Amino acid sequence: MGAVIAEKNVLAASQASGLLKALADPLRMEVIQSLSEGECCVCDLMEKTGLAQSRLSFHLKVLKDSGLITDRQSGRWVYYKLDLKALQLLEDWIADLKKSCKNAAKPCS
Amino acid sequence: MGAVIAEKNVLAASQASGLLKALADPLRMEVIQSLSEGECCVCDLMEKTGLAQSRLSFHLKVLKDSGLITDRQSGRWVYYKLDLKALQLLEDWIADLKKSCKNAAKPCS
DNA sequence: AGAACGCATCAATTTATTTTGATGTATCAA
DNA sequence: TTGATACATCAAAATAAATTGATGCGTTCT
Numbered sequence: 001m002g003a004v005i006a007e008k009n010v011l012a013a014s015q016a017s018g019l020l021k022a023l024a025d026p027l028r029m030e031v032i033q034s035l036s037e038g039e040c041c042v043c044d045l046m047e048k049t050g051l052a053q054s055r056l057s058f059h060l061k062v063l064k065d066s067g068l069i070t071d072r073q074s075g076r077w078v079y080y081k082l083d084l085k086a087l088q089l090l091e092d093w094i095a096d097l098k099k100s101c102k103n104a105a106k107p108c109s
Numbered sequence: 110m111g112a113v114i115a116e117k118n119v120l121a122a123s124q125a126s127g128l129l130k131a132l133a134d135p136l137r138m139e140v141i142q143s144l145s146e147g148e149c150c151v152c153d154l155m156e157k158t159g160l161a162q163s164r165l166s167f168h169l170k171v172l173k174d175s176g177l178i179t180d181r182q183s184g185r186w187v188y189y190k191l192d193l194k195a196l197q198l199l200e201d202w203i204a205d206l207k208k209s210c211k212n213a214a215k216p217c218s
Numbered sequence: 219a220g221a222a223c224g225c226a227t228c229a230a231t232t233t234a235t236t237t238t239g240a241t242g243t244a245t246c247a248a
Numbered sequence: 249t250t251g252a253t254a255c256a257t258c259a260a261a262a263t264a265a266a267t268t269g270a271t272g273c274g275t276t277c278t
Contacts, residue, residue, distance in 0.1 A: 006274070019230060042224070073274095073275095087203060087207050087210070094199055097145065101196070116232080152255085186245095
């Protein structure tokens with residue numbers, strides 16, 4: 001039981017780590033905020049965030065590689081949007097971790 | 110409304126960023142896993158994780174600075190334990206972010 | 219076809235994080 | 249009070265991540 005939960009955390013760990021790492025950056029969080037309003041092309045993201053194209057592109061790649069966002073090309077434009085499943089996965093992972101910590105506050109002998 | 114939520118995310122952003130950054134590391138996640146079993150002194154953590162003392166101490170400091178764990182000295186030993194409040198805060202922050210993304214999946218015009 | 223646009227990618231540099239080994243400090247035991 | 253234990257901290261080196269400016273590639277417009 002406890003082992004199952006622990007095992008689950010272990011298994012999802014590398015995946016969760018990727019998501020956490022991608023999310024744990026102020027610039028990328030800004031991008032996420034922007035995308036929370038809806039799908040958006042890179043040029044609009046540039047306006048919203050004020051980032052240079054190359055710089056933005058770099059961070060979009062990090063976010064995309066983590067699975068937090070997906071892209072879709074249409075003509076000359078590339079549209080990015082959040083993948084809510086990834087966010088849910090992260091929330092679940094933290095919830096699981098919390099569950100497995102029932103006696104985490106118990107003082108040591 | 111949406112603005113309130115957005116504002117809330119912005120405000121908590123730096124705080125959440127700190128927690129995410131601290132958590133987003135495989136070694137530190139291992140430490141967190143170990144601490145999920147209960148309060149633990151550094152020497153026991155060394156055994157559990159197999160990390161060298163100095164290295165472990167470094168990561169413990171990162172975790173402590175983020176607020177994810179707290180410490181308590183007793184004699185020669187220092188005991189660390191998880192702060193579940195921080196974990197809850199993180200979960201809440203992600204839940205809020207998700208909420209503010211209701212139309213994130215809506216395709217662009 | 220040629221030019222402009224939207225974006226990705228690359229190489230070089232800068233900056234931040236991590237690791238390592240050594241040293242410091244407090245506590246306890248002999 | 250000397251020595252050992254448990255841990256933190258520091259400086260130097262190693263590694264990783266981010267920034268910048270340039271270049272490339274596919275798409276549209278003319």
